[in-house]
Amino acid sequence: MQIVQQQRCFGGRQIRYQHTSNVLHCDMQFSVFLPPQAESGPVPAVYWLSGLTCNDENFSSKAGAQRVAAELGLALIIPDTSPRGEGVADDDNAAYDLGLGAGFYVNATQAPWNKHYQMYDYTLNELPALVEAELPLTNKRAITGHSMGGHGALVLALRNQARFSSVSAFAPISNPSDCPWGEKAFTAYLGDNREMWSHYDASLLLINKGCTLPILVDQGEADNFLTEQLKPQTLVAAAKQTNADLTLRMQQGYDHSYYFIASFIEDHLRFHAKHLR
Amino acid sequence: MQIVQQQRCFGGRQIRYQHTSNVLHCDMQFSVFLPPQAESGPVPAVYWLSGLTCNDENFSSKAGAQRVAAELGLALIIPDTSPRGEGVADDDNAAYDLGLGAGFYVNATQAPWNKHYQMYDYTLNELPALVEAELPLTNKRAITGHSMGGHGALVLALRNQARFSSVSAFAPISNPSDCPWGEKAFTAYLGDNREMWSHYDASLLLINKGCTLPILVDQGEADNFLTEQLKPQTLVAAAKQTNADLTLRMQQGYDHSYYFIASFIEDHLRFHAKHLR
Numbered sequence: 001m002q003i004v005q006q007q008r009c010f011g012g013r014q015i016r017y018q019h020t021s022n023v024l025h026c027d028m029q030f031s032v033f034l035p036p037q038a039e040s041g042p043v044p045a046v047y048w049l050s051g052l053t054c055n056d057e058n059f060s061s062k063a064g065a066q067r068v069a070a071e072l073g074l075a076l077i078i079p080d081t082s083p084r085g086e087g088v089a090d091d092d093n094a095a096y097d098l099g100l101g102a103g104f105y106v107n108a109t110q111a112p113w114n115k116h117y118q119m120y121d122y123t124l125n126e127l128p129a130l131v132e133a134e135l136p137l138t139n140k141r142a143i144t145g146h147s148m149g150g151h152g153a154l155v156l157a158l159r160n161q162a163r164f165s166s167v168s169a170f171a172p173i174s175n176p177s178d179c180p181w182g183e184k185a186f187t188a189y190l191g192d193n194r195e196m197w198s199h200y201d202a203s204l205l206l207i208n209k210g211c212t213l214p215i216l217v218d219q220g221e222a223d224n225f226l227t228e229q230l231k232p233q234t235l236v237a238a239a240k241q242t243n244a245d246l247t248l249r250m251q252q253g254y255d256h257s258y259y260f261i262a263s264f265i266e267d268h269l270r271f272h273a274k275h276l277r
Numbered sequence: 278m279q280i281v282q283q284q285r286c287f288g289g290r291q292i293r294y295q296h297t298s299n300v301l302h303c304d305m306q307f308s309v310f311l312p313p314q315a316e317s318g319p320v321p322a323v324y325w326l327s328g329l330t331c332n333d334e335n336f337s338s339k340a341g342a343q344r345v346a347a348e349l350g351l352a353l354i355i356p357d358t359s360p361r362g363e364g365v366a367d368d369d370n371a372a373y374d375l376g377l378g379a380g381f382y383v384n385a386t387q388a389p390w391n392k393h394y395q396m397y398d399y400t401l402n403e404l405p406a407l408v409e410a411e412l413p414l415t416n417k418r419a420i421t422g423h424s425m426g427g428h429g430a431l432v433l434a435l436r437n438q439a440r441f442s443s444v445s446a447f448a449p450i451s452n453p454s455d456c457p458w459g460e461k462a463f464t465a466y467l468g469d470n471r472e473m474w475s476h477y478d479a480s481l482l483l484i485n486k487g488c489t490l491p492i493l494v495d496q497g498e499a500d501n502f503l504t505e506q507l508k509p510q511t512l513v514a515a516a517k518q519t520n521a522d523l524t525l526r527m528q529q530g531y532d533h534s535y536y537f538i539a540s541f542i543e544d545h546l547r548f549h550a551k552h553l554r
Binding site: 007010011066067220253257259260266 | 286339
């Protein structure tokens with residue numbers, strides 16, 4: 001992995017890396033924030049999975065997360081949202097919710113997507129192994145994300161509860177098997193067999209597996225996507241059914257934007273820091 | 278003035294407005310953050326002047342200033358950096374440092390710029406009069422900015438010391454009469470008469486007028502523009518000569534980016550809040 005850009009930030013370092021992904025079969029960029037504490041020893045990591053249309057720069061530049069991460073001694077690991085580059089399939093109409101910028105953190109099984117769109121393996125295995133080998137990180141991990149990335153964070157954590165200390169999400173797509181974004185993406189990437197879909201649906205995974213990790217979810221009440229796409233109440237119902245430790249906070253007046261994320265990222269990082277100790 | 282966009286942020290409101298400027302003879306957009314305290318009464322305002330290539334969205338989305346402004350009860354007023362729209366002159370080669378996005382907060386006297394490029398009057402008079410008439414603001418004001426906007430903040434404050442309680446700047450163009458950015462812009466907007474330039478040069482203004490306001494300047498030591506364009510030591514020398522209350526903080530390792538601004542905006546807002554009381 002090679003440094004593309006590096007900048008001092010809150011006494012730590014905001015770094016953009018490039019590497020060749022063996023899982024995605026393309027060159028990828030991702031961003032890392034290393035807090036000042038990483039100068040003197042390994043630190044735990046919080047993974048941030050971004051939403052539709054984003055790359056690693058949106059969260060890095062807009063969420064204001066580095067301030068609290070620097071205080072708490074947390075690294076931030078921020079992957080891209082899909083494979084990239086020439087030869088990587090995209091939606092025929094370059095739709096914002098399929099193809100580039102919309103990998104949905106699944107391992108695609110359907111052509112033409114299956115050649116590159118293996119974001120589940122990339123974010124769960126390849127990227128953590130890489131950064132834990134190359135950077136001053138412990139093997140303690142938490143995971144969070146926004147919208148499509150909130151879905152990704154919940155799915156990765158629910159399927160791999162021993163890998164993470166805690167999981168949180170901002171306005172996650174909570175039940176992708178039953179919303180337009182999810183149905184479109186899962187049909188394209190995974191095909192028509194809904195049994196396959198259930199492995200990538202946080203509400204169904206929670207019902208099927210339960211969860212021993214603490215879960216924090218923030219959801220803006222003025223979010224335009226709340227009713228049709230996000231459906232956090234489905235996740236709450238699944239948590240109730242399985243006695244999972246899930247806290248959903250409905251935030252009055254907040255929408256789906258980074259102004260919402262910036263307003264509550266501090267709470268999420270403190271939540272993760274408590275459980276990473 | 279009309280609301281273009283409005284979002285909840287840190288318990289307050291981040292709002293983008295559009296209005297027709299009588300000074301600039303074009304439609305303009307600007308952004309405002311109103312803290313929660315503005316719901317119950319007028320609050321003081323901190324004006325932010327942005328740097329080259331920016332509009333009102335860069336600071337709004339990248340600096341993380343709303344968190345501290347919400348705590349301190351400060352409104353943020355964030356103008357654009359030049360007149361905009363069809364018919365507004367731009368550099369023939371669309372250079373980033375002249376024309377659109379590069380108004381330099383001066384009143385242009387030279388054609389073709391003088392028709393629209395009256396950013397000094399706009400930011401000093403028209404915009405404050407508008408927002409103080411329409412929004413819950415007191416007439417207490419502080420001013421700050423970055424790079425070209427740091428230059429603008431210092432010039433507006435030094436020439437109008439009764440209008441502001443305090444002034445600060447991030448990596449300001451401190452002596453534009455003697456650096457490539459300033460010489461290019463001032464020649465275009467103001468002509469060859471350097472006597473005209475001195476009214477828009479913070480270091481020369483400080484020598485000629487002194488300053489009764491407290492001044493805070495942060496400058497990254499790893500800023501690529503430090504030696505050739507920014508020259509904060511010229512400002513420090515002018516402050517020494519006139520016994521002005523200027524603090525320059527050289528910040529080791531920091532560059533010219535918004536990661537630098539985000540790291541220190543809290544200090545600047547606390548500095549202004551103290552003097553706005």
